[in-house]
Amino acid sequence: MDNDVAAGSTTTTTLGHLALGLTLLAFGLGRTEVIDGVTAADAVSLATYVGGVALFAAGLLALRERDAFTGTAFSGLGALWFTWGVGADAQVSDNAAGLFLLLFALVALSLTAGAPAAAPLTRGVYALLFVAMLLLAVAAFGDSEGLAKTGGWFAAAGGLVAWYAGTAALAHWPTAMPGRAAGRGVTATG
Known part of the structure; x- marks a missing residue:
């Protein structure tokens, strides 16, 4: 593999968004219990x-491609999902579960704050993840x-x-709303 790869590989980012999207969707729907018998x-x-292994691997690939933000995001979230997955059968107190979710929320908050240069969909994913983990932490504590x-x-x-962001990259779907002119008589340049 060439060491002069440009930062931000679409393949790595797509894989990461799909892995994160499917994991969050399954976890979230399980928490809502909207599907009978699914938790x-x-x-x-x-x-x-x-969410753990594939996302962590996507993070390592992004780091190798010199995409520090995506690499940090995917490898960090992959490690957290793997930890949740292997520890899910352990008997822990509600406060211990709440603390883990709160720490998970803090990582998501860091990613949200560090994502201003990222695509709007990416910022949205991390912001929704932060709110979800914060609510779940408070729910566990209370x-x-x-x-x-x-x-x-x-x-x-x-x-x-996250799933849409990954699928949009593969299918070449739009990821942003088209811009509008600011008002009457304004023309766009470029």
């Missing part, structure tokens, strides 16, 4: 291997099933946005 625990294998379901909906929405 977040049913997303453990997907979170471990797709034993609130309603708040946990709300956090699940935010996670599912983030998963859909």
